[in-house]
Amino acid sequence: xxxxxxxxxxxxxxxxxxxxxxxxxxxxxxxxxxxxxxxxxxxxxxxxxxxxxxxxxxxxxxxxxxxxxxxxxxxxxxxxxxxxxxxxxxxxxxx
Numbered sequence: 001x002x003x004x005x006x007x008x009x010x011x012x013x014x015x016x017x018x019x020x021x022x023x024x025x026x027x028x029x030x031x032x033x034x035x036x037x038x039x040x041x042x043x044x045x046x047x048x049x050x051x052x053x054x055x056x057x058x059x060x061x062x063x064x065x066x067x068x069x070x071x072x073x074x075x076x077x078x079x080x081x082x083x084x085x086x087x088x089x090x091x092x093x094x095x
Contacts, residue, residue: 001048009043016040 009015016036020028061069088094 001051002044005044005047005051006040008047009040013043013047015043 016039018028018031018034018036018039020031
């Protein structure tokens with residue numbers, strides 16, 4: 001769990017980099033005083049907390065329930081999403 005959280009915090013949350021908000025130089029200066037290793041462990045702890053929170057909150061599904069969810073609901077939504085996005089790109093309606 002720690003390894004996955006460490007990789008996720010490094011890739012998606014900036015790893016050891018401090019939290020900065022554009023335009024708030026005083027806030028950013030204070031954030032620079034916090035050691036990078038502390039930033040990393042705070043971010044990893046947050047990701048671990050979120051992983052545990054999701055695991056404890058959502059019910060555990062059997063494999064047949066997961067397969068039904070995938071084939072009846074998620075796969076058609078995924079295919080519709082692909083068609084809609086391909087149409088938007090073809091028509092040049094980029095955001």
